[in-house]
Amino acid sequence: MAAAARGVLLLSLLVLLLNATFCSGDTYRRQLSLELNPGLNSSVSPLPPGINLVHIRSLGDGDTLHFLLCNQGPPTLLIVHTNSTSSSVQVDWPAFLSGNNSGSLRVEPENSVLHSNALVLVRLWEYDDLNDTADPQTVPPSSFLPPYELSRFQWGPLNSSTLDPQGPGGPEARLCGGDGSPAFSQGELCLQLSTFGSGGRAAGWPGLLHSANSSQLGFWLQGVRPRADRARFLLELQGLGRPHGPGRVEVRRSIDDEYSPSIFTVRTKHRCDRGRTVAHHPVPELVGGASYSTTQYLSWTVLAGVGAPPADSFSPLVICIMAVGLGTPLLLLLLGGVFVCVRKHRLAEGQAYRPIN
Template sequence: HSFSSSVVQLFIQVNPGSNSTPPLGDLLHVRAVGDNDTLHFLFCSQGAPTLLFVHTNSSSSNVQVNWTQFLAPNTNGSLKVEPESSVLYSSAIVFSRLLEYDDVNNTAEPTSEFFPPYDLQNFTWNHLNLSGHTALLCGADASFTNGSLCLQVCLFDSEGRSQSLPHLLHSVNSSQLELRLDGVPARAAQSRFLLELQAVGGAYPLSRMEVHESIDDEYTPSIFKVTVSLHAVRHVFLPRLVCLLGGNHPGLDSQHTPEQKPRTGMLSQHTVQNEQIDN
């Protein structure tokens, strides 16, 4: 999505409208308000972690949550954007499973022999840790002794660069998502991990995929392969992956593919950009 101004206002709430902490997971709601529109960004940890984007043509639109329905299993209509007539499009990304295989030849090309997957909807998730414009969610499978999988979402109300390495460029049209695997037990000598994502497009599903290759950032000099998912309503989901290893974030060669395989302890960071594109 492309806002008409270079600066937007961000309004951030955790569990909006709830009188108590939900027992099964939190709901983060961010309103990015432009001059004539609003981008609603929702991050839910109830079940498998999910990101929901809703773009409206109103700067006063808001999200209403029916918490009784929201906490009940297999119910619809618990979350509404009002006024409903202002909704231009919506899309969602579900972080569904963590996969692992033995990369014997160190090629980063997955084989058909995967270990039993970790289903993220069965993870035990901590409550969201909100600090400024950054939300951190960490959880673990019952089989993890001390390991964890963490998702950190960073949102921006102006243009600039991240303070931490690799100092990725951001704007009001982008958010950044960091994935951390910390101490997850490997089941093979050369284990690699894949994070499975499921995209949901509602009335406007992803219509086509394109891959672009470019050198576009002197702060992170490299050739990036970027998979661009295009919607029929001129909405683009643009992830750019950067892999880092260790707590001090030393660099590591990486490339973006439909299935990216970070090793244990690796942090991956990408930019999710929502903007309009010309046909």
């Protein structure tokens, strides 16, 4: 049985080697830094209440990603990718605060910009799901209530209490607000921007797979008084950019492992940017789960970045379980068969006739 024990030990070492190999993942790393209100001087200080601009700089080997989150008007995430490690964000604050968005924010040098995209939070929709289908396409138009225009929300400030330069994966920024109506008297809509210096998965649920070129936007609605008995909410987002050719949506089925409670459908929006006129593409709404009226809480999670989105695969835990579950019985069966054969061979030799001298 010592041979069997050695075999199990070798299998364990093999599993550890597989785990180390697959856990290494994406080794590309970026250096992240956070800046609040870049370039702001005393001539325009203090800012109007609720007006802030967060800049997260993600420095790579030969390029830079600029993530900018602004709460002026509807909350907007701007992603700018440059081929320079010295590119910087320049803001014309008087023009920016006056609402003149044309040229008030730019990245220099301008010829280093490879492409840029923006994700704008436009509206929060509410409808009465009488049949409990969680499918807004099957709901009659009369079930939809007047939407909440996020451009009219009063957003809280971005400061030291809502910014975390040393988040779990990288700098994070949180923004919460409401429209002052009775529905939001004890509730709020919040969003959190998370950036990452390397590939992996976010620590919190749903643990989406990300790369160093990704950012994650988490939205949650909490404590808002519903206006319908079986209220459900939709969050309307708009993507802005300069695409080279039309965008496309790919539908994939995620693998069932410890990060996914079941096999589910994932929609991925692709866009190729090269510098044409600005175009607007509709983004499918994100549908919630259980009825909001029963939970008073609802959340969405979105990844936004550049390059190819990270692809899901079998996790190291699943691979290790498969290796141990399938490999151990086979190895024990093989070693047991060898042991039985050797044992029978020795017994046969012991019972054979010995020559008489």
